[in-house]
Amino acid sequence: MLVIMKQGSTPQECNAVEDAIRRMGFTPLPVPGANRTAICVTGNRGPVESALLNQLPGVLECIPVTKPYKLVSREVHPDDTVVEVEGVRIGSREATLVAGPSSVETEARTLEIARRVKAAGAHLFRAGAYKPHTSPYSFQGLGEEGLHTLSRIRDDVGIPVVSEVVDTSMAEKVSEHVDVLQVGARSMQNFALLKRLGELGRPVLLERGISATLEEWLMAAEYLLAEGNPRVILCERGVRTFNNHSRNTLDLNVVPLARQISHLPVLVDPSHGVGMRDRVRPLARAALAAGAHGLVMEVHTHPDTAYSDAQQTIDVETFRGIVEDVEVMRKLAPLFP
Amino acid sequence: MLVIMKQGSTPQECNAVEDAIRRMGFTPLPVPGANRTAICVTGNRGPVESALLNQLPGVLECIPVTKPYKLVSREVHPDDTVVEVEGVRIGSREATLVAGPSSVETEARTLEIARRVKAAGAHLFRAGAYKPHTSPYSFQGLGEEGLHTLSRIRDDVGIPVVSEVVDTSMAEKVSEHVDVLQVGARSMQNFALLKRLGELGRPVLLERGISATLEEWLMAAEYLLAEGNPRVILCERGVRTFNNHSRNTLDLNVVPLARQISHLPVLVDPSHGVGMRDRVRPLARAALAAGAHGLVMEVHTHPDTAYSDAQQTIDVETFRGIVEDVEVMRKLAPLFP
């Protein structure tokens, strides 16, 4: 249940609604909004009776919310959320292209990649300074040195930057150097991290966990929104199944459904989703065709010598082909009203 | 290993090659072909030494085949296979659209659906006369009565017809009434049925099993080709995973890979693949974008009252929208050379 307050309702009226919710045995959760104040009823297991709340002063309407996720739901927020990052509008009708190498590499090479992908049509640049890897003996990223390279790209190349944060202890530092904080698939249910990023308020790119249900993914986003950070971008990047013919199984079924039930932008990462360079372009097309708001891809000037994930990294030429695909597919009739 | 004989090689020369293969401890399998005769070496576990075979009279060349599937592989058959069905060319650059209700229904209604989908742009009509269902108490299809309706559609509406065959005992009868015999997902490893359809020689639409690996799917096709039937069309229709947000998880990762390693046409069935009517169109688009040769979809004039699978059946209007999508997507650069 979401209680929408009238414009101009007073703090006293809000408090009275919250008290009423508590007396019903539930927990009120105020939801900040530019145009309206809303109060979410949480802690209930079945439907909530709205008659009492409806007649309180200042209450405009009571919206039943049938799902465990509330703030990420279209029931609560019917319009698409558009996350603005330095002028780039993620979640709008125009596809957003996020490109870059898996890892930050030498400053010179990384800058060169950033310039090239920007020239080819990328809207955001992504590269990892901290790389979570299955093995403790694998390359773990350049760390702080990588962050400084990302800062320089932001300043010199003039493209907003996305990078992963892997632990609460470094959230603040990473956020000083990049525009969008990525939560990787392995961290999707690192709730301490989600709460920290919810507080920080910077845009978050939330990857779906490798075996997360749609509901779990949306609940992870709910952690961010519940802490007051509405600037959340979802990213599907493949799930783990019995399939052994690709690194992951890209789940495009989830894309139109996520768009239906949530107002958050939905990107797709075909690089991790299929895991083989020569299949990134067909899956990139497919993701857009299924309704994704954009793509996240590993692109490199010299894919074969990439520090990590070389086998799934495409070259700039292939990326340019995908930019052309985007142009063609803009002519498709809109899937969503 | 595949031994390619020169054009005009004699039966005696072929026999000599087969004998040589047997002396090496392997099993020869002659592969009929319009332009060339080939002899497949089977039963080996490692690479086969070709020096001996190369020098036999009539031998043009020896092609190593590194995969357990041979006849379905591009190593053996580099060019795309196009399966022709009454003038419809499946596997060509033009997308093939297969549409119809899940089950054959009353003759009048089924004929009406066939006329409407043909008018809207369908190339083949599909409906099940025999319906395999999880429950013995569910509708099992109209059986022979349904076959006669399909015959009438073929004759009166003038659209080729696809229908499922579920057991060896009825393969011949079904093949008298329809143009393409469908092997459903549950039957993909019904090897007795595959052998029977291999002998019959009619075009086969081979659905991927719900938890079949790509290799198992291609090996199922290999059963058909090994019996001498090269008219095989692959159909991806979703796999079973932990996902609970859709009936199956449509695996579009498999599409470009199947096209790379096999020469057979690859269709996609988004109706079963996603299982919800309102998501069929986005996934239909995505399948074509990923490189499918066409689509198989459940379409009905009155979806809500369909005899089976109503929740995933689209109406004719939505189907017409997909036909328009096909037009737009033809402008995409070809993915495959």
Place this chain on the structure above:
Amino acid sequence: MLVIMKQGSTPQECNAVEDAIRRMGFTPLPVPGANRTAICVTGNRGPVESALLNQLPGVLECIPVTKPYKLVSREVHPDDTVVEVEGVRIGSREATLVAGPSSVETEARTLEIARRVKAAGAHLFRAGAYKPHTSPYSFQGLGEEGLHTLSRIRDDVGIPVVSEVVDTSMAEKVSEHVDVLQVGARSMQNFALLKRLGELGRPVLLERGISATLEEWLMAAEYLLAEGNPRVILCERGVRTFNNHSRNTLDLNVVPLARQISHLPVLVDPSHGVGMRDRVRPLARAALAAGAHGLVMEVHTHPDTAYSDAQQTIDVETFRGIVEDVEVMRKLAPLFP
């Protein structure tokens, strides 16, 4: 809903109940029984109103059945089913051990294996005359020759025999040579085959499909019972998951649940379930510990040279160890009342 008729109820009374069910819009399914006649109501989607049926002459009681499976359910048949095969009681408190090579081999060697496993404690002998294999180029079993070997084992060694039937066309012939007809995992939803075996009435060992839900497995059994064959034995043999450390993932969670909701005996096949010889014994123990009525295992006098599945075939010595494990585990308190 199941309508139980009084003992001594007349055919006319039964007919009247069936007519009443039809007038309610449902389909009656008479269920034969030694001590009582029952009539199953099928075709309903929600609960069935029993008031009308309760008052008909000859009706003892109406039992609501809440699951899509009816005849396999404990709601309908509260007591354990014990399937008797030549004096062996499968489904009783004593664990049943089924052992033998994957394939029937030469008569001499297969007879020797049968003698050895019988002496070691096996109750039934299993070997495949028809072997479904992923590849058309793999060994497909000795066929009829194998059936004759199985007949000889039955006669000369005096142990009942289990063997797989893979197609309706051979069901009758196989049933002449063996005591229990196995439906392999790939055929679990070959409904034509299930119906044929339901008519034949011979005991059936029904393997769970590699990605079948518990409900689908029980519904497959329901096909057999609905045709009048109550002599059905369930067999769990591993499911397909993302796991790559074993051939399948043995699902022991399903064992106590299948025993709770169904009255049918439940065996477990650890050979296919784990797929590696040196792990068969621990998983065999685990299966019994979880409540299985017995085990199906691949056992050979010379495992390394087995015609098929050598890597998962144990030797007679290991089998004897498992027989000892059974003795120890008999001392565990019964899990089921």
Place this chain on the structure above:
Amino acid sequence: MLVIMKQGSTPQECNAVEDAIRRMGFTPLPVPGANRTAICVTGNRGPVESALLNQLPGVLECIPVTKPYKLVSREVHPDDTVVEVEGVRIGSREATLVAGPSSVETEARTLEIARRVKAAGAHLFRAGAYKPHTSPYSFQGLGEEGLHTLSRIRDDVGIPVVSEVVDTSMAEKVSEHVDVLQVGARSMQNFALLKRLGELGRPVLLERGISATLEEWLMAAEYLLAEGNPRVILCERGVRTFNNHSRNTLDLNVVPLARQISHLPVLVDPSHGVGMRDRVRPLARAALAAGAHGLVMEVHTHPDTAYSDAQQTIDVETFRGIVEDVEVMRKLAPLFP
């Protein structure tokens, strides 16, 4: 490759070996040991040539390590690791029983549960002070208050305590109150947390991630050992599959294999593994039968009113039954030499 130094080898000799490894282009990793010093060669992709290293002064032998995990492997550490916690020996022939409620509850009730499970045969007590939950609106644990209750249990009841740590920022504090730090399934690849716990050196109970392969699980353990903490206990608690009949699919196939390839103790949590109270005991038995070193179970004096996971929590009486099962199963022949 692992280079084993002779007893009494000097630091200079070790340094020389490390230098030689660096000159070969690899990274040396010294592995501390009571009886021997070893130096692990990491960073190689193929086999390492040992001839050069073998002849250096102080080198006893070079052991090739064929797996990506090294320190957790039996190749490197052939004997079973036994983790001692306040006199409890985890990883020995005697099964270790870990029991307690899902969450720390009121001090009085939690103390009472601890006393009861200790009296019934539990060796360690487990309860969560910090509870990671899918929903931000669910009970998140009592936090610090819970930690103090755990301290009191340790002191007053005299049973060692296990509790989960969910973020690097609280690792130190939790470690002051409990004996074994649990890394939950969702955190198995929280590498920052693993490194922190590696440094702390306290015993760690490392749950397998819900979709982790065996290799990923062992690599997570490798992070702990590589930081110098050898006191690691593995815990299987079910994986995510297509199965919908239980919360997770308990993977007992992994138990004997993990024991074969790793020297670390392996526990099993049947409570999470099956997720339903009435099936915990059969799966507990099965886990021991498969070779687990012990069990982790949710046990409560009043399961129905447990703060969390009530549906999978057993009562003390059932726990006592499992203790009796352990007694019976001790009579099984040892599976491992």
